[in-house]
Amino acid sequence: MHDLVQVDPQLLAKLNRAVPRYTSYPTAPQFQPIDESAAIRHLRLFDASNKPLSLYFHIPFCKSMCLFCGCSVVLNRKPERQQLYLDHLCQEIDLVARNISNKRLVTQLHLGGGTPTSLNEEEFDRLMKKIHEHFVFSEDAEISIEVDPRTVFADRGRKLTFLRQLGFNRVSFGVQDLDPVVQEAVRRRQSEEMTVTTYYKARELGFEGINIDLIYGLPHQTVERFAKTADRLIELKPDRIAFYSYAKVPWLKEHQKAIPDETLPSTEEKFRIYVDARTRFMQGGYAAIGMDHFALSGDPMAKAYFNKTLTRNFQGYAVQMAEDMIGFGLTAIGYLENAYFQNIKELEIYQSTVASGHLPVAKGYVLTEDDLARRKIILSLMCHFEVGKEVRSIGVVEPLIQEGLLEERGDKLLATPIGRLFIRNIASVFDAYLSKGHFSKAV
Ligand SMILES: C[S@@+](CC[C@H](N)C(=O)[O-])C[C@H]1O[C@@H](n2cnc3c(N)ncnc32)[C@H](O)[C@@H]1O
Ligand code: SF4
Structure with missing residues (x-):
C-alpha cells in the first residue's frame, strides 16, 4: 500500500x-418546500412502474446524546412518547399505502435512527405487522437495523433474538471507539464487553453483513490509541466496517460545541489516524470500498464494489437492489421517480400532520x-x-x-x-x- x-x-x-x-x-440544502400532491404524484408514478422498492423507517429516540452525534435525534426517556410516535408512524404507512398497490414487493428495509432498538418487543411487532399489511418482501430481501449495543446488552440477547425471529437479517452496530477516554469525552460509555458480547450474539443468531460503525477525529484520539480499537475489531471480523470521518457541524448540532476544540486531533493527526487504521483493515483482509467503508472480500458489499453495482443512499454505501425508496418517520428522506422527498423535522408537527390525514412531507427536489x-x-x-x-x-x-x-x-x-x-x-x-x-x- x-x-x-x-x-x-x-x-x-x-x-x-x-x-x-x-x-x-x-444535497439536502437544495431541497425546497414541496407540496403533498407532488409526493402523491411520484408515489403513483412509481406504482405504475415495475421497479423494486426499498423502505426506510426513522426511529429518532435516544436516551442520551453522544456529543459527536450528527444524526436526527429526539432525546427521550418517556415510553409513552415513543408509543405515540409509533401510532403516527403506523398511520403514515397507511397513508402512503393508499397510493401504492397492495402487497407491493420490497427488496430492502432499513430501520435507522436515532436508536431503533429503543423500541420494545411489542412496538417492533406492531410496526412489522403494519408493514406486512401493505408490503411483501422478496425472498432475498435485506431487512436491516441499526443497533446500539448499549440497548441490547442487559437482556442477554433477548431483543436481538426477537429481531431475528421478526425477520431482520442484517445488523449494524454503533461502536465509534473502544477507548474509555474517548468514550468519556463524547459521553458514550460502552464497555468493550458490551460490544463484543453483542457482536457474538448477532453472529450466533445468524445475522449477515454485520457492520460496525467507527469514527475518526473524535476527542483524544491518537494514531496509537485508535490502533488498539482497530486491531481489536479486526479480531472480531465483522463483515463490514464503516469508518466515518467525524462530521463537525456545530451550526446544525449545538451539542457538538460541548467538545472543546483543543481535545480534537489536528487535521494531520486525524488524517494519520485514518490512514493507519485503513492500512490495518486492509492488512486484516478488508477491501476498501468507496470513501469510508471496508468489507471482507466474500461479503456482498465487497462483491458489489468489485462488480460495480455498489450504490450510495442516505444510509451511506449500499448493495443496490432498488433505487426507489420510501422514507417513513420524522425527517426521513426518500427517492421516488427521480425526486427526493423529506419528511417534517419537528416531532409535534409531524404527528399532527399525519393525524390530520396528510402525508408529512416538508421538502423535496425534482431532478x-x-x-x-x-x-x-x-x-x-x-x-x-x-x-x-x-x-x-x-x-x-x-x-x-x-x-x-x-x-x-x-x-x-x-x-x-x-x-x-x-x-x-x-x-x-x-x-x-x-x-x-x-x-x-x-x-
Ligand atoms: C444512527 S447512529 C447508529 C445507531 C445508534 N444510534 C448507535 O449510535 O449505536 C448512525 C451512525 O452515524 C455515525 N455518526 C453519528 N454522528 C456522526 C458524526 N457527527 N460524524 C460522523 N459519523 C457520525 C456513528 O458512527 C453512528 O453509529
Ligand atoms: S450516535 Fe446513536 S446513540 Fe448516540 S446520539 Fe447519535 S443516534 Fe443516538
Missing part, C-alpha cells in the same frame, strides 16, 4: 475544504436532466472511483489532475490512490450547487 501519511501538509490543508458527503445529489447527469457522475466517482472522460464537458478536471488526485487512463478518468481518499473533493467539481451549502470538512 502507498504510504499516504506522506501527503504534503500544504496539500492536505488545501484539500481540507468543506464538501458534502454526497449521500444524495443534489432536472442536468441534475441526473451530474448525479450519475458523482455516484460513479463515490462508488467506483472512476468516470468516463466525456464528463469534462460538465466539470473542470484539469486542476484535479495537476494536484495528483485524478489520472487519465484510456477513455476513463480514475481517482489516484490519494484521490480515493479525497473523492468528495473530486465529486464536488461536478456539483452545480456547491456554494449553496454549509458542509463538514473533507478530512
Whole structure:
C-alpha cells in the first residue's frame, strides 16, 4: 500500500475544504418546500412502474446524546412518547399505502435512527405487522437495523433474538471507539464487553453483513490509541466496517460545541489516524470500498464494489437492489421517480400532520436532466472511483489532475490512490450547487 501519511501538509490543508458527503445529489440544502400532491404524484408514478422498492423507517429516540452525534435525534426517556410516535408512524404507512398497490414487493428495509432498538418487543411487532399489511418482501430481501449495543446488552440477547425471529437479517452496530477516554469525552460509555458480547450474539443468531460503525477525529484520539480499537475489531471480523470521518457541524448540532476544540486531533493527526487504521483493515483482509467503508472480500458489499453495482443512499454505501425508496418517520428522506422527498423535522408537527390525514412531507427536489447527469457522475466517482472522460464537458478536471488526485487512463478518468481518499473533493467539481451549502470538512 502507498504510504499516504506522506501527503504534503500544504496539500492536505488545501484539500481540507468543506464538501458534502454526497449521500444524495443534489444535497439536502437544495431541497425546497414541496407540496403533498407532488409526493402523491411520484408515489403513483412509481406504482405504475415495475421497479423494486426499498423502505426506510426513522426511529429518532435516544436516551442520551453522544456529543459527536450528527444524526436526527429526539432525546427521550418517556415510553409513552415513543408509543405515540409509533401510532403516527403506523398511520403514515397507511397513508402512503393508499397510493401504492397492495402487497407491493420490497427488496430492502432499513430501520435507522436515532436508536431503533429503543423500541420494545411489542412496538417492533406492531410496526412489522403494519408493514406486512401493505408490503411483501422478496425472498432475498435485506431487512436491516441499526443497533446500539448499549440497548441490547442487559437482556442477554433477548431483543436481538426477537429481531431475528421478526425477520431482520442484517445488523449494524454503533461502536465509534473502544477507548474509555474517548468514550468519556463524547459521553458514550460502552464497555468493550458490551460490544463484543453483542457482536457474538448477532453472529450466533445468524445475522449477515454485520457492520460496525467507527469514527475518526473524535476527542483524544491518537494514531496509537485508535490502533488498539482497530486491531481489536479486526479480531472480531465483522463483515463490514464503516469508518466515518467525524462530521463537525456545530451550526446544525449545538451539542457538538460541548467538545472543546483543543481535545480534537489536528487535521494531520486525524488524517494519520485514518490512514493507519485503513492500512490495518486492509492488512486484516478488508477491501476498501468507496470513501469510508471496508468489507471482507466474500461479503456482498465487497462483491458489489468489485462488480460495480455498489450504490450510495442516505444510509451511506449500499448493495443496490432498488433505487426507489420510501422514507417513513420524522425527517426521513426518500427517492421516488427521480425526486427526493423529506419528511417534517419537528416531532409535534409531524404527528399532527399525519393525524390530520396528510402525508408529512416538508421538502423535496425534482431532478432536472442536468441534475441526473451530474448525479450519475458523482455516484460513479463515490462508488467506483472512476468516470468516463466525456464528463469534462460538465466539470473542470484539469486542476484535479495537476494536484495528483485524478489520472487519465484510456477513455476513463480514475481517482489516484490519494484521490480515493479525497473523492468528495473530486465529486464536488461536478456539483452545480456547491456554494449553496454549509458542509463538514473533507478530512
Ligand atoms: C444512527 S447512529 C447508529 C445507531 C445508534 N444510534 C448507535 O449510535 O449505536 C448512525 C451512525 O452515524 C455515525 N455518526 C453519528 N454522528 C456522526 C458524526 N457527527 N460524524 C460522523 N459519523 C457520525 C456513528 O458512527 C453512528 O453509529
Ligand atoms: S450516535 Fe446513536 S446513540 Fe448516540 S446520539 Fe447519535 S443516534 Fe443516538
